[in-house]
Amino acid sequence: MSRTGALASPQRRATFSSLRSRDFRLYLAGSVSSSTGSWVLRIAQDWLVLSLTGSPATVGLTVALQSLPTLLLTVAGGALADRWPMRRIVQISYVGFALIAALLAGLTLSHAVRVWQVQLIALGTGVTAALSTPARQAFVHELVGPGQLRNAVSLNSAALQLAGLVGPALSGLLMGVAGVGWSFVITAASYVVPIVALARMRGDDVRTPPAQRAPLRAGFRYAVRRADILWPTVLVSTFGIFTANLPVVLAPYARTVFRNGPGGYGLFNTVVATGALLGALLSARLGRTRLRILMLFAAILSLLYVTAAAAPTQLVFCATLVAIGATTMLVNASANSTVQLASPPTMRGRIMAIYVLTFYGGTTVGGPLVGTLVEHLGPRTSMVLAGTAQACLCLTITVRLAITQRLRTTVM
Structure with missing residues (x-):
């Protein structure tokens, strides 16, 4: 083994090795704060809409308005990330999130809030997220480089899972103690941390993208031609149909299979999130x-x-859910880092936009699909079908890769 490899190997095995980068430490601190605040906002926003209208359908419509821009504008966000400094895009997005949360806080605390205002604000949040998500995904690579990308992606995923555990509980506590309006105040304050963190990063340590850019369609062509981009993207998007909509299955499990009510449903989701956190830490090693x-x-x-x-x-069942949460995180972190490492700097933003778009597309399609399967076939049968469908996809991709490798060997 070369001296370089000998030195690099222990670094890869260290769970927190990417934290040696000062800029990534700043970014991770901002990610924890902003993600926790986003969860506080999401829970408080849903509760506010329900309080104003008494209609779960209106809550669903508000969530859809916030999610819709991801499907429509993410590719444009990828092109933006390939043409402008990613740090600036990310920082502007956090300023936008903070202003949006502050506006919602002001409307709520002044008792002037109306449901159409909340829905417009939710749409604005979705637009801001869609245009900045590719930059936030690819910015990690600029902070740590290829050698520490897998570790950094995994630690960032762990931070998001931690926020997913803390945020909803904190939102419920804030609404109970101070009211919905102050939950939005806390959310706005949470975005100040990443804004300051990004401002304190050393400009020389952040890799700047090249000045020349390829056309927008070049990103699609490149993604289709590279197996290490195409197949991880297909895999994650198809798995997202089931894994991202697992709560749709867990609710009927709690109600009809184990009959432990809302408390059981909360327990199952917490168990999955705990497994995902463990999986993210394992992936970092x-x-x-x-x-x-x-x-x-x-x-x-x-x-x-x-x-x-x-x-x-x-x-x-709970023990298996822990393993599902952990393995899901291993799949997602592995696919994310594989795609980023295979992407050239000039197209990384657009390729990550394709990756994000297909995942959310699968999630969007999967919600009604999984719900229909559970309603007509029951939760156990739905889980079997999910596992079987995913296994068939794995087998198909594996056979395709084996055939491609054999053809290459024959040609050589």
Whole structure:
């Protein structure tokens, strides 16, 4: 082994090795604060709409308005990330989030808020997120470089999972103690942390994108031609149909299978989130992931879905959910880092936009699909079908990769 490899290997195995970068430490602190605030806003916003209208359907419409821009504008956000400094895009987006949350706080505390205002603000939040998400995804690569990308992506995922555990609980506490309006105040304040953190980064340490850019369509062509971009993207988007909509299955499990009500539903979601946090920390200890390892993680996840469907007791079911949460994070972090490492700097923003768009597209399609399966076939059968469908996809991709490799060997 070369001296360089000997020195790099321990660094890859260290769980928190990417934190050696001062700029990434700043970015991660901002990510924890802003993600927690976003969860506080999401829970408080849903509760506010329900309080104003008494209509769950209106709550759903508000959520849809916030999600819709992701499907419509993410590719434009990717092109923006490839043409402007990513740090500036990310910082402006956090300023936008802070102003939006402050506006909602002012309307709520003054008792002047109306549901149409909340919905317009939700749409504004969605537009800001859609235009900045590709830059926020690709900016991690600029902060740490390729050697620490997998570790940084995993630690950032762990931070998001931690925020997912803390944010909803904090939002509920704030609404109970101070009211909905002050929840939005806290959300606005949470975005100040990443704004300051980004301002304090050393400009010389942040890699600036090249000045010349390829046309927009070049990103699509490049993604289709590269197996290490195409297949992880297909895998994550298809798995997102089921994994991102797992709560749709867990609610009927709590109600009809184990009959433990809302408390059981909350327990199941907490268990999955805990597993995801553990998976993110485990992923941080791994080196670069090859496609075959990614496919192995995906195959294990498929098996776990079938195992969960057959779980005879709640204890076994919860243990399997921990494994599902952990393996889902391994799949997502592996796919994300694989795609970023395979993307040239001139097209990384657009390729990450394609990645994000397909994932959210699968999530959007999957919600009604999974709900229909659960309603007509039951939660256990739905879990079996999810695992089986994912296993078939893994097998298809594996066979395709094997054929491609054999053809290359034959030509050589």
